[in-house]
Amino acid sequence: MIKSLFRIEAWGSNLMECDYIVLRMRSPPPGFRFHFPNKLRTSSKSLLVPFRLNFSYCVALDVVESNPTSDSGYSDIRNSPSRFREGFRRKPRKATIRNLPNAVLLGENIEKDVRSKALDLDRMETLRSCSRVLRTCASERSLNEGRAIHGQVIKKGINPDSHLWVSLINAYAKCGSPTCARRVLEEMPERDVVSWTALIQGHVAEGYGCDGINLFCEMRREGVRPNEFTLATGLKACAICMDLNFGRQVHAEATKLGLDSDLFVGSALVDLYAKCGEMELADRVFFYMPEQNDVSWNALLNGYAQVGSGKEVFKLFSRMRESEMKFSKFTLSTVLKGCATSGNLREGQVVHSVAIKIGCKLDEILGCSLVDMYSKCGQACDALKVFKMIKDPDVVAWSAMITCLDQQGHSLEAVKLFLLMRCAGVRPNQFSFASLISAATDLGYLKYGESIHACIFKYGFKNEISVSNTLITMYMKTGCPQSGARVFEEMTDHDLVSWNALLSGCHGFKTCDLGPRIFCQMLVEGFMPNMYTYISVLRACSSLWNLGFGRQVHAHIIKNSLDGIDFIGTALVDMYCKSKCLDDADVVFNRLINRDLFTWTAIITGHARTDQAEKAVKCINLMQQEGFRPNDYTLASCLGGCSHIAALETGQQLHSMAIKAGQVGDVFVSSAIVDMYAKCGCLEDAEAIFRGLVLRDVVAWNTMICGYSHHGYGHKALETFWTMLDEGAVPDEVTFLGVLSACSRMGLVEEGKKQFNSLSEVFGITPTVEHYACMVDILGRAGKFDEVEHFIEKMELSPHALIWETVLGASKMHGNVEFGEKSAKRLFDLTPEVDSNYILLSNIFASKGRWDDVKNVRTLMSKRGVKKEPGCSWVEISGQVHIFVSQDGSHPKIRDIHLKLEDLSQKLTSAGYAPKMEHVLHNVTDKEKKEHLNHHSERLALGFALISTKPAKKIRIFKNLRICEDCHDVMKFISDITNREIVVRDINRFHHFKDGACSCQDYW
Ligand SMILES: [Zn+2]
């Protein structure tokens, strides 16, 4: 698109220069037109390096003198200028010194011509002929031929008149020899404004805007007064190098000379101001001009199109049509560009119909503009229709069409079109490659993208910044951040887009720690971050859980006043949620004006994952009120939140929500529902839903196997595992965690060993530390401490706290002081801050009556500042979660709870219960110890549940720690006395108490 834009611009400037020079030259010959190159020639200077002082003369004479015996007629050239031009056209445009044969031939011709007839001709006629031929040379950019003429002029001693001088300057300037042109000017006896203008013009036409400005200044220093063409050329020079300041000075000079209302000066001024984006000034000059021509109209239209005021472009175009100004396809192209930027399809269609009405041929320029307009207005089909009508589309048109298809989401069509383009023999450019890479990214075809990467190398576009940027994005999006980083490193130059592309890949598990570093490096290199930068770096912080850096980025965003952007707001909410800073997330969330599905999902999952399932469900309801439907991801993560805190009633609400939204068929949602019921202690419900599932993925199977295992139904867990294998599902590492823990709970040592070995040998899964811990648990629970020791020794993993915690638990269960001390010692080094290790060890000593050792452990604990994590239990009554902390008296119904527990305690004693005082670590009396036990959090929760629910209802209690042995006994007795079913979920598993027994068979 940029390319086609450039083409129109170049054309606009050509028209202006052509017209005013043709019209205002001193009696220009008929049919004379300047020809300007579209491309800025930068290599023309190096052509002159081998020549020394006065080389223009030397070279010119060389050409002539090396062929002294030519006899062709000069008049032939004069009489048949069309043939002369024909002959030139066949030659290469860039005539170099080495390219002598052609020049030699011409030299011969001229030599003969001059020798035989020149003397007979009128001197004036010779001069005019020379001037004419020189102008043709200039228009054909034939440097050598121009030099040959110059050589003849010198050799024959022709005294040039002012016309010929100007023609010489013009010829050299236009043929890419501005230095020669300059030397001719210096040879001139009288330098007037016309010769200066020709020289400046030559430089400007070659794209040397600064040189043009310098020459303009030099001319003024010599006291030559500029005319309207000089001024217009000077302004053109300013427009090339966007020198608005000097342009204003030239404008002032024009006003002083009374030339500012001149059509050409005015047009040049409009062009300059429009190019510099000073639309107000451009507008004022334009409407101040007594009359406007198509050049000034185009300049103004182009300016508005460039600053993106599509509406203004169309309005101007309507005025232009009213003024009956003739317009060309270039005008139409500019207007189409305006329609494209404002995305106004209706206006674009009007311009298209005007083009058809005036009979404009659908060539590359107009075709490209139409394709671009339809593409930007989202009409890929219309764009394709126009494209198909273009005869012989060039690379710009092909690229425009490929870009359109890619941007409108027709990636596969874009790839196919590229193939057609290659078949048509069109060489791709950087734009076609960039669009193709983007299409490959959307399609996720990494291999195809890589082959295009190779093509980019082959065609030499690897240093093209836009191409490299799309390559980085492709590698980042297709999960190859290393390749993306390599492309970034190989780039010679980076822009903001390259940095953003690099950052966009830094949120994965392996790359997220690079995010903050890249962000800092980018700031060091002086780049100003934009919205995309912040979104990417915040994502990296979320993945890293780096709240500190996230807060710094937030401060940076506020400093740059970008915190009002909704996308950044969503990224901030996500970052705070993932870092478990829900208060900050709420603040940012509430400030957002437009909240979309992503923002809602972020805040809902944030609450669900931080044990605030209730709040998450409230958010879901609010979200529905705002007109957003929760998607499967929101529902699944909310259900996950309910499972975590065992909020059954909230989970049931979500279940009904999922049924209403028709999302129970989704495998993620259904697995989450099964998991929620299993974790909330409703194994029957979980089972029923699991059986009804049409599709069972590995997650659903795992949920059920682990559910059975946690509830103490080891045989059911193993049965499910075997069914899973029968149905052809492939187990993963989580499946084996469920299977191994089932074996451990059932005391199936041999089965456990068999499954542990099959894990790596049959299913090729590398066992993780959790699997090893399960195996240690199996052996430890069975009291096989020698095997445990042996197993740990040959373990391939470095010693891990989880392994020793398992050993310590087993030691406690079997009262093995030796292993207990050994494992606790390792744990005190590995994780000195974990309170439960100290407590377990002191309990082992207490059970053996080693009170001094108990005291030592407790001293060590207080010396290290380790505090016992308070026991915390909760029950959900009528949709509300009631939380009880051990020894806590803050609940409004605490008096009734205490009374209920007191009442039960008497019944317990008569049923044969004896409190296990050794579990109280405080130095207090037995009565106090008994009361202390009576106020454990799970008992407070039980007391509250008993007084608040109907007699037949199952009671579900959840605890943050392992249930203590004394409470376990109490629960068994109470289930019998009150004839109630009690389910307690502690940190490890479920205990189903019924008729005085527990599902764990006192083995946990
Ligand atoms: Zn207890």
Ligand SMILES: [Zn+2]
């Ligand atoms: Zn139990």
